[in-house]
Amino acid sequence: MTYLNDLFIDGTWRPGTEDRRFPVIDPADGTELATFAVATPGDCLDAVAAAERALPAWSATPPRERSELLRRCYEILAAEELTMTDIIVSENGKAHADALAEARYAREFFRWFAEEAVRIGGDFRLSPAGDKRITVTRQPIGVSVLVTPWNFPAAMATRKIAPALAAGCTVVLKPASETPLTAAYVIGVLERAGAPSGVVNLVTPAPTAPAVRAMLHHPAVRKLSFTGSTEVGRLLLHEAADNVISSSMELGGNAPFVVLEGADVADSVAGAMVAKMRNGGSACTAANRFYVHTSLLEEFSTELTAAMSRVRTGPGHDPENDLGALVSVAERDKVAALVDTAVDGGARVVLGGAASGAGAFYPPTVLADVTHGSEITRTEIFGPVVTLIGFDDPADAVRMANDTIYGLIAYVYGPPGDAMTVALAIDAGMVGVNRAVLSDPAAPFGGMKQSGLGREGSAEGIEEFLEEKYIGSPV
Structure with a gap:
């Protein structure tokens, strides 16, 4: 099988600026499936800059158009479920039945949030004193960094990308180094579905920490969505605190x-x-x-x-x-x-x-x-x-x-x-x-205590990528 194995920045597949690569291994037999491009911190900042440039036009895109893009992604994934299944099995090692179930689960987030994209609400009411109108609208939070794990390489990516795009945000996806081929396949589907340049970007830094740190200190980044261990989640929350970045965390369980x-x-x-x-x-x-x-x-x-x-x-x-x-x-x-x-x-x-x-x-x-x-x-x-x-x-x-x-x-x-x-x-x-x-996808997924912050899926999932704005005006 031929895999997508480069970075995707500003609508273009490209190797990292240092032209380094890392191996992707089939854990069942230890064979090398492919080599994947290593992103430098500079590459990651290029991806953030591309997302920042794309944000005004994408956030102004009519909800119906955003919805239809996500629906096209769902339809491509439905037609190609065995392709995704094979990629997941190859780099993750899980059983065929589990991989097929994940492929079907992953695509459902595109269908669900295609429907949520056109239902972003607001509020309009008279103040108790009767002297002003209170208008509350919801707008995209902005450039979003999405960090996903190896255990569900497709579903964790779509569970974040779909609500972010539905809300009008642009994204930079950083998948796990064990399973980048599945993430690249998902990004390739978005490209084929017509995602504009810069709206979705893919980076695979090695080592990870300096590059993610650089992205979280870029002033354009306003959202971090992370799925992974509680230990890493704590470190990312510390990094996000410097710029007061809104953070959603789906962390460990027991x-x-x-x-x-x-x-x-x-x-x-x-x-x-x-x-x-x-x-x-x-x-x-x-x-x-x-x-x-x-x-x-x-x-x-x-x-x-x-x-x-x-x-x-x-x-x-x-x-x-x-x-x-x-x-x-x-x-x-x-x-x-x-x-x-x-x-x-x-x-x-x-x-x-x-x-x-x-x-x-x-x-x-x-x-x-x-x-x-x-x-x-x-x-x-x-x-x-x-x-x-x-x-x-x-x-x-x-x-x-x-x-x-x-x-x-x-x-x-x-x-x-x-x-x-x-x-x-x-x-x-x-x-x-x-x-x-x-x-x-229709239920709110998330935990209490040190298992996380926020919810994914359901109507709550898109709210993680929206901010409320209150506008007051005279009666």
Whole structure:
């Protein structure tokens, strides 16, 4: 396959000014897929300048025209879903089914925000004193820097680009160095759909920090939207503070999966398999900590282990495989180290627990007798590892679920009334009650505590890229 592998600045594909490149690796077998252009800090500032020049015309473009551009992107991606799927599998390593699901999920943000682009509202009212009119309008916030991760290289890009363009903003996208080919493909689709020069730009700096720092200190940049780890999010918030840049943060998660007394075990196990194994566990929404009522713990453990043992692991290009490779050998080794530390601390391996063979593969793993508060329960695992912990009192389950700096998502299975009570008590921006997938372009995605700021998707998603302006006038 031929990949787009250069920077995209001001409507032109070009190598970096220093003509350096970095390899993009297939994690399933370690082969080199392509080399990608390295952006210097100067290249990144060129992209910001291009976005700044394009902003007045794009923000003045009628909402219907912006909408139709996004709709064309949706239609191209729908026609080419297998092309995107193949790129995602090749550089990310995930299973074919997961990559196909992401390709379909990613394009939906273009369709959703094509519809939201023409529905940006305002307000007009009489002041209480009756002496003036209060007009409130919403306008594009301005040039936006978008920083995306490797685990959903298509969906995280479209979830940011689509609302930004719908709002009338121009953007500079900085994807993860592990998965730049998917990002370049998405930018190529926008180019083919007719995005004007400078409206969308793509940069891939190495190292990342100096270039992103330079962009966030450019006076034209007014928005930062970041998806990634909480640790990096904190650093970016410090950088954004210097110029008081509006920041949206979708950060780490450590999702609890609570199984209450009286829950349907078969239904709970089916939900657990989706909540844990979607994207091979490499998702901020992945269930990490399984708190199961002691009356169900043995049965749940037995059934879940049986289900995990049936997961077929292998290269993602084979549609028969359920679990592909992790994004890199380094990422695999991080997961392995977490498991080894847990076992050293007294956890018992019920299934898996050790990597074998070539490639960045880690087997489906179930750990029992895990201690709440141990390292593996405080860390975002980002791999196919289940940790089982029993409880007797639902209050203890809530306490343990909330005993984390994170608050992105949680899952609760049990009798509807009991499950809703527990869901309301858990500190998370999203809670699935007897439901294992919550991601939906029509729903607000985001977390509490150190899992983030703001929301993506839904009507709230476009508001992240808009500013309110109040205009007062005499009656």
